Amino acid sequence: MQSPLPIYPEQASNFAPHVDALLIFITGICLLFGAIITTAIVFCFFKYHRKEAGAVGIVTYEDPLVEVAWIVAPLILAMVMFAWGAIVYVDYRNAPRDTLDIYVVGKQWMWKAQQPNGLKEINELHVPVGRDIRLILASEDVIHDFFVPAFRVKMDVVPGHYNTMWFRPTKPGRYHFFCSQYCGTNHAVMGGWVTVMEPTDYAAWLSGVSGGEANPVAAGEKLFAEKSCVTCHLANGTGRAPSLNGLYGGQVLLADGSTVTADDAYIRESILQANAKIVARYQPLMPNYQGQLTEEQIFALIAYIKSLQSQPVPATGSGIAPVSEKK
Amino acid sequence: MRRGVLFNATFSEAKQEQGVHRTGELYGQFQTLDQQKESATFGMWIFLVTEVLFFGGMFLTYTINRHEYFTAFGIGSNTLDITLGTVNTIVLIMSSFTMAMAVWSAETGKKKLVPLFLILTLGLGCVFLGIKFVEYKQKFEHHLIPGRNFAITYRSSHPAPGDDPKEIALEKEEVEKAFASDPDANSHAQLYFSLYFAMTGLHALHMIVGAGLIVWLIKASLRGRFTPQYNTPVEIVGLYWHFVDIVWIYLFPLLYLIDRHR
Amino acid sequence: MNNTPPTPSYEPPRDHYLISAGGHIRSWLLTTDHKRIALLYLISVTVFFFIGGVFATMIRIHLLTPDGVLVTPETYNKLFTMHGVAMIFFFLIPSIPAVLGNFLIPMMIGAKDLAFPKINLLSWYIYLIGGSFVLYSFSTGGLDTGWTFYTPLSSIYSNSAVTPAVLGIFINGFSSILTGLNFIVTIHTMRAPGMTWFRLPLFVWSHYATSLVMILGTPVVAITLLLAGLERMFHLGFFNPAMGGDPILFQHLFWFYSHPAVYIMVLPAMGVVSEIIPTFARKPIFGYSFIAASSIAIAVIGFLVWAHHMFVTGESTYAALTFSFLSYLVAIPSAVKVFNWTATLYKGSISWDAPMLYALGFIGLFTIGGLTGLFLACLGLDIHIHDTYFVIAHFHYIMVGGAVMGYVGGLHYWWPKITGRLYPEALSHFAAIVLFLGFNLTFFPQFILGYLGMPRRYHSYPPEFQVLNVLSTAGASILALGYLLPMAYLSWSMRYGKVAGPNPWPATGLEWKTDSPPPTENFHVTPVVDWEPYDYRNRPDLGLAAGAPLAPAHSDD
Amino acid sequence: MPEHSEHVVSPKIYLSIFLALILGTGLTTWAAFRNFGPFNIVIALAIATAKATLVVLFFMHARYGERRTRLVIVCALFWLAIMLALTLSDYQTRQPRMSRLLSRAAHYAA
Numbered sequence A: 001m002q003s004p005l006p007i008y009p010e011q012a013s014n015f016a017p018h019v020d021a022l023l024i025f026i027t028g029i030c031l032l033f034g035a036i037i038t039t040a041i042v043f044c045f046f047k048y049h050r051k052e053a054g055a056v057g058i059v060t061y062e063d064p065l066v067e068v069a070w071i072v073a074p075l076i077l078a079m080v081m082f083a084w085g086a087i088v089y090v091d092y093r094n095a096p097r098d099t100l101d102i103y104v105v106g107k108q109w110m111w112k113a114q115q116p117n118g119l120k121e122i123n124e125l126h127v128p129v130g131r132d133i134r135l136i137l138a139s140e141d142v143i144h145d146f147f148v149p150a151f152r153v154k155m156d157v158v159p160g161h162y163n164t165m166w167f168r169p170t171k172p173g174r175y176h177f178f179c180s181q182y183c184g185t186n187h188a189v190m191g192g193w194v195t196v197m198e199p200t201d202y203a204a205w206l207s208g209v210s211g212g213e214a215n216p217v218a219a220g221e222k223l224f225a226e227k228s229c230v231t232c233h234l235a236n237g238t239g240r241a242p243s244l245n246g247l248y249g250g251q252v253l254l255a256d257g258s259t260v261t262a263d264d265a266y267i268r269e270s271i272l273q274a275n276a277k278i279v280a281r282y283q284p285l286m287p288n289y290q291g292q293l294t295e296e297q298i299f300a301l302i303a304y305i306k307s308l309q310s311q312p313v314p315a316t317g318s319g320i321a322p323v324s325e326k327k
Numbered sequence B: 001m002r003r004g005v006l007f008n009a010t011f012s013e014a015k016q017e018q019g020v021h022r023t024g025e026l027y028g029q030f031q032t033l034d035q036q037k038e039s040a041t042f043g044m045w046i047f048l049v050t051e052v053l054f055f056g057g058m059f060l061t062y063t064i065n066r067h068e069y070f071t072a073f074g075i076g077s078n079t080l081d082i083t084l085g086t087v088n089t090i091v092l093i094m095s096s097f098t099m100a101m102a103v104w105s106a107e108t109g110k111k112k113l114v115p116l117f118l119i120l121t122l123g124l125g126c127v128f129l130g131i132k133f134v135e136y137k138q139k140f141e142h143h144l145i146p147g148r149n150f151a152i153t154y155r156s157s158h159p160a161p162g163d164d165p166k167e168i169a170l171e172k173e174e175v176e177k178a179f180a181s182d183p184d185a186n187s188h189a190q191l192y193f194s195l196y197f198a199m200t201g202l203h204a205l206h207m208i209v210g211a212g213l214i215v216w217l218i219k220a221s222l223r224g225r226f227t228p229q230y231n232t233p234v235e236i237v238g239l240y241w242h243f244v245d246i247v248w249i250y251l252f253p254l255l256y257l258i259d260r261h262r
Numbered sequence C: 001m002n003n004t005p006p007t008p009s010y011e012p013p014r015d016h017y018l019i020s021a022g023g024h025i026r027s028w029l030l031t032t033d034h035k036r037i038a039l040l041y042l043i044s045v046t047v048f049f050f051i052g053g054v055f056a057t058m059i060r061i062h063l064l065t066p067d068g069v070l071v072t073p074e075t076y077n078k079l080f081t082m083h084g085v086a087m088i089f090f091f092l093i094p095s096i097p098a099v100l101g102n103f104l105i106p107m108m109i110g111a112k113d114l115a116f117p118k119i120n121l122l123s124w125y126i127y128l129i130g131g132s133f134v135l136y137s138f139s140t141g142g143l144d145t146g147w148t149f150y151t152p153l154s155s156i157y158s159n160s161a162v163t164p165a166v167l168g169i170f171i172n173g174f175s176s177i178l179t180g181l182n183f184i185v186t187i188h189t190m191r192a193p194g195m196t197w198f199r200l201p202l203f204v205w206s207h208y209a210t211s212l213v214m215i216l217g218t219p220v221v222a223i224t225l226l227l228a229g230l231e232r233m234f235h236l237g238f239f240n241p242a243m244g245g246d247p248i249l250f251q252h253l254f255w256f257y258s259h260p261a262v263y264i265m266v267l268p269a270m271g272v273v274s275e276i277i278p279t280f281a282r283k284p285i286f287g288y289s290f291i292a293a294s295s296i297a298i299a300v301i302g303f304l305v306w307a308h309h310m311f312v313t314g315e316s317t318y319a320a321l322t323f324s325f326l327s328y329l330v331a332i333p334s335a336v337k338v339f340n341w342t343a344t345l346y347k348g349s350i351s352w353d354a355p356m357l358y359a360l361g362f363i364g365l366f367t368i369g370g371l372t373g374l375f376l377a378c379l380g381l382d383i384h385i386h387d388t389y390f391v392i393a394h395f396h397y398i399m400v401g402g403a404v405m406g407y408v409g410g411l412h413y414w415w416p417k418i419t420g421r422l423y424p425e426a427l428s429h430f431a432a433i434v435l436f437l438g439f440n441l442t443f444f445p446q447f448i449l450g451y452l453g454m455p456r457r458y459h460s461y462p463p464e465f466q467v468l469n470v471l472s473t474a475g476a477s478i479l480a481l482g483y484l485l486p487m488a489y490l491s492w493s494m495r496y497g498k499v500a501g502p503n504p505w506p507a508t509g510l511e512w513k514t515d516s517p518p519p520t521e522n523f524h525v526t527p528v529v530d531w532e533p534y535d536y537r538n539r540p541d542l543g544l545a546a547g548a549p550l551a552p553a554h555s556d557d
Numbered sequence D: 001m002p003e004h005s006e007h008v009v010s011p012k013i014y015l016s017i018f019l020a021l022i023l024g025t026g027l028t029t030w031a032a033f034r035n036f037g038p039f040n041i042v043i044a045l046a047i048a049t050a051k052a053t054l055v056v057l058f059f060m061h062a063r064y065g066e067r068r069t070r071l072v073i074v075c076a077l078f079w080l081a082i083m084l085a086l087t088l089s090d091y092q093t094r095q096p097r098m099s100r101l102l103s104r105a106a107h108y109a110a
């Protein structure tokens, strides 16, 4: 249990020890400087207190060496702080491969999360301990921010952008998460709990609770048929459109000769604004689905297309760039 | 090193060496007329720096959005009347020239020419604003004012009797092409027009302020106030006027000349 | 207990700026005398400080319990927004420059006035007009966007009176620009004979740097807020993602000004401290040229760090690395100043007058505030503490503990010059100590709160944060007392204080070579400067001992 | 050049600058109707900058003015460059490619 007046929150993710170490390191340096300056001031304040009315001080002029010394010393320390902070940050901004992806949508003033199997939660987030978790964040209105103090991570949720954040929970338990970017009236109550579970519990929870909700892959598959994607995107690549098998994560060769990685953002764009990037050897036939799909439906479609990753990729008629054409 | 030696020459000492004889009213806070003139000119330059950054903020917004939505910006730009735009550019450059001549007349003591050139400048400025007004009116008629009624397709689908059918057909084709690659082109063209109106609007506002200043100068110059010894007001208003011209020199290609070749 | 020389009893000058133009309200409202305009600003920024202070008091009372005791969520959001707007744009940014800077810069360089006295008056009126717009917004629907006005909340979603507030700040921007312009031109062209650049008081140097920021930064925030206002009024889309605009662009533009603006707030206070310390230690400031250069360095490098407010918005990793790196660079010139001030104390002849207490308080609190800036500039750490109370504590340490302390200290220091009278000695010591203690009690707990994860702008919070919040509120009430005291006794002293004489401390600056209060034209004869700044040697005119010999460090120079 | 703002520029110079500016306007309009690929914008800005430079140097007398004036101009350009360059540096290095194009979707989903 924590003491009544703790200094830092619980450490429950891979980042927590790093961030706390940074805190201690920088605090140490600052205390050192603070102590030197305070001592010097207090010492002089009493030692050189004016004894007679007309007294003047003894002139001491600057010594360039001293000045250089106290420019260089803090500079070096500052660079260490910068470098260490940068290492942690770069790690944070670049998610490892093979993460467990959870979609999180913020809106005034609630959080909706969608587990990989489509289970939806509101103001709750369940994650397994020890897994690399990546949250893909979208906003439906203003800017929000997903903040879990115990994990020492936060990321703004910006409308019109897909931001991502990742972490690896290291300790089962229930932890507060907050909205940490001011978003209007109920900003302060736009929070909830992250529950970190043992992987087995998590799996059980996933299958146990998911009563009403369809699995997003299944929902996506249904949508894929309903929205008549299937009419063009045939799995064997003989249709008018590329097969989507094995698409996710691969390199797509575009008509203008460049290649892109088929990540979430790309697939999303391909659906909403089909003609923004045209796959090589295909006509710009695909209709824009802009405005016809909700965020959640898009997530479901993406989930379905992702699930095709393990499907056999047809030799022709796929949008994937052959290895030789890769840059 | 003795700092004193290097930096001892201060303003007031330095100025005494200069031999220009100035006249005019010396305001109480100054020691010499030289100092007064120098302060005024320097002050205007500093003010122009703030203007650079003021417009700079908009140019940045423009740059980023144009980069993102080039197609939509292209069709937006192509609806502008390039003839009016070019004429206006020339008008404004001319007015800058007459302004420079007004300053020259004041500096060389051609007392009659000063008001003449100022009136020419004012006239050209008004022509510019008039043309701008005509353009705004056109945009209004073509539903190109950002807001609920904005429709980039309006003109091509509602041609007015006088419109050249070939031009309309061309515009229609372009707009359709744009929509094919950017289904949100209407929004994004609206963004273009938001910037168009914000930038040209603020530019026009600067022109109006400048015109007011010139009216004031004309009055003073008709009374023969400006002489080789005293012409600071003409000079600093001139600086301002030229600056406004420079803004337009950038606005013209950036707003009118996007994606014209097609 | 203060060993200032026994002051001879002075007669106040027969004629001075407070009376020579008459006391009519018109003679004040139409004055072009920089000293009178400074007093007009003094009154108006004090009003805004009170308004902001009342909001702060309400914030702190509300946060006594986890669910809030005072107001509804909407109202709370308006409180902190209006607190921030009033304090930043209408109190702290104009405070030292427009009050003390206005009063002192012409006197310090030996000029009769600023270069453009009418523009100076115009600035004040613009300030008033901007202020009225903002007060109108406060009183009709309030303002609930946070002082940062992030879009699309401010431009689309907020239901409060955003438009008048944004226009008010836009208008007020021109007041700031014109003040900066006036200062720069004045410092360039109006210096008295012998007043070389390197004889300028450091107060003038720091105001020069401040003015640079004012003229280069303010236009950008003006246009940004104007665009946001237009977006709101006419449903445009510059920053609205629903129309393809980019909210992050707004943040770039906003912080391009608002980070440098924090140096508008602190540089003048640094200038004040650089004046007070040598006066009350009676020796030349240590490292004059380094302090002067560091002011300019802060102004320049300060423009390169703005996106450190956006580390978790999704800005690119490279940009974040660049901005973090540059943020560490900007800390160095501040460090140079702190070290040089401290070194000035060494072997001084230190008196314990109130201005000195404030100045030393400034150094201590600014150092804490500045050092915690290093935590925030650290990328890895900022992920955790961004937008928490840690940030709140950081900037209150600098702005309240630093800048406001400097301002109050400066008011004490130049009060005899401004009014011709001394403030009551004992009370001033007491107030300084109350302020210092109250301040730390209010804001230190917030560092811990922040690290524990309490986000800012929260009208209610989880119960585990209550203890620290209560401490903070308790401190705030002491702090309020600490502000009320000086306000009371300074006003009292205008009438009843001891007559000060031209140079009560005594200090070396030009402003002390004329009457207190000064005549309208500042000096009876244009002064000629033939001494180095802060030099107490060979100054029999100050009535001091001849001064000790040079320290060895200087003898070979 | 004497450090003096009073240098009187002759009308001949003004006239030639004026003509150069008109020429520039013609040139930039002409160039806009050719396809130079990505260089269209570069050409447009280069011509605009050349024109602006002429105005500043001759109409605004910066060529004959004091050093201080030139310093002021350099400052303005320098700060403008800071603003543009540092902001664009963020946009140029965003990773993964931001899907700002898709902005509308979030709006519709609400």
Ligand code: HEA
Binding pocket: A029, A033, A034, A037, A074, A075, A077, A078, C148, C262, C263, C265, C266, C308, C309, C327, C328, C330, C331, C332, C334, C335, C336, C338, C366, C367, C368, C369, C370, C371, C373, C374, C376, C377, C378, C382, C385, C386, C387, C391, C394, C395, C398, C399, C403
């Ligand atoms: C006057 C106001 C002021 C000043 C001077 C500063 C100065 C600094 N600030 Fe601060 N800051 C604010 C006001 C101010 N700030 C405000 C208002 C906000 C929040 C805005 C909002 O979101 O509402 C903010 C937020 C803020 C952030 C964003 C936090 C976030 O939202 O996540 C960051 C991040 O880098 C930061 C950093 C710094 C740094 C590095 C300095 C440096 O300039 C500090 C330099 C000083 C020192 C370092 C101390 C002296 C040096 C020594 C004693 C020697 C030892 C030094 C070394 C070892 C290097 N500030």
Ligand code: HEA
Binding pocket: C049, C050, C052, C053, C054, C056, C057, C058, C059, C060, C080, C081, C083, C084, C085, C087, C088, C091, C092, C145, C146, C147, C148, C392, C396, C399, C400, C404, C442, C456, C457, C458, C459, C472, C476, C479, C480, C481, C483, C484
């Ligand atoms: C110059 C700037 C300045 C100054 C001086 C202050 C002064 C104070 N501030 Fe302020 N503060 C900001 C700038 C400033 N603040 C900014 C920019 C924000 C961010 C806003 C945002 O998020 O958008 C902020 C936010 C902020 C918060 C966070 C709110 C939140 O995020 O939810 C808090 C909470 O404690 C706070 C407290 C205080 C206190 C106790 C003082 C005290 O120092 C004030 C003491 C002064 C007085 C109290 C006035 C004098 C005394 C009286 C008038 C007594 C009589 C009054 C009564 C009887 C009611 N401030």
Ligand code: CUA
Binding pocket: A106, A108, A109, A143, A144, A145, A179, A180, A181, A182, A183, A184, A186, A187, A188, A190
């Ligand atoms: Cu959502 Cu704050």
Ligand SMILES: [Cu+2]
Binding pocket: C258, C259, C262, C305, C306, C308, C309
């Ligand atoms: Cu900052």
